[in-house]
Amino acid sequence: MQTTQFQSAVGIAHPIVQGPMNGASPPALAAAVSNAGGLGSCAAALLAPSAILETAAQLRGLTDKPFNMNLFLLPELQTPPALEQAQALLQPIREELGLPPAQTPLRFSENCRDQIAALLEAAPPVASFTFGLLDAQVVRQFRKKDIQVIGTATTVAEARAWEEAGADFICALGAEAGGHRATFLGDFEQSCIGLMALVPQVTHAVKVPVIAAGGLMSGRGIAAAMLLGAQAAQMGTAFLCCPESGIAPAWRAALAAAHDDGTRLTRSFSGRWARGIVNEFMEHMRPYEQVLPAYPVQNALTTELRQAATRAGRSEFMSLWAGQGVAMGRPMPAAQLVDTLVEELRLAR
């Protein structure tokens, strides 16, 4: 099989990226994918700077192959958010889960600038970013340390902005994708572009290699994305089904039971639009979706509730992130999944 420019630049055997997944992409998963010849990724958005360094060290202990670490790019909160209404909406569910009345979180997220500094120090071979855009000068700092940069884009304008900032690669994220939308420039709804339409337009607009993400679950899917101009496929939901993702049994069961129409986008869990399997929490919060505080505030307000639900195996209150291809998920070890995808891709080409 022909090696793409992306594969050569990163130094991987296969055009397969395991997408970073908060809470579901531990070093064991990323290393298994990298060792199998793909690019494994660890989500670092919720990690403190010291944990970012520890995670990079763990990864280096598990693989000598290239790997990726990922951050959310968030502006600093300017004014203290109004919390009363959002907390009141969550109170009945807290009671149902036996939680005491909510305390105001001391802070809502890690400091993004400190995380970027830690990632520069950790120096993974590849760093990917979502929710925003790095300054060209910061991208240069990554490049100086031989860290290749992937910028996530949901529109042509976002892809061009990342290319102008100096990103090495663009991850084009289709509307089918599981987890959070990456949109940072345009209107969120207008930026929900299906992958079949997004990939050819992005590859036409930028010169750097494009990675396609969203709804890809098989070698045929990867082949289709590559036929449209992508040089690799980034897959989240497919790898979520692997035992190494370490997700809770209730989430795994929900993945196994989901159908093609089982997911939708919601702001209810985090304050940012994200795709997950529809459950009672999403339905309960649906009427208030537009008035909830933005990420990371709502995310912080629901953290304790989601953790309690996970401990209790109550999937009706958990954030069950998954993409529209979820019903095609195949629970198997990550290395086996990479091998299977490679063989399917070979047959499809």
Ligand SMILES: Cc1cc2nc3c(=O)[nH]c(=O)nc-3n(C[C@H](O)[C@H](O)[C@H](O)COP(=O)(O)O)c2cc1C
């Ligand atoms: C549970 C979950 C968590 C995710 N967390 C992140 C993240 O922290 N950073 C990121 O850039 N993308 C994140 N994503 C997106 C994936 O990396 C990937 O782009 C996406 O899952 C591709 O769509 P698919 O799920 O249809 O394969 C997440 C996706 C899922 C399903």
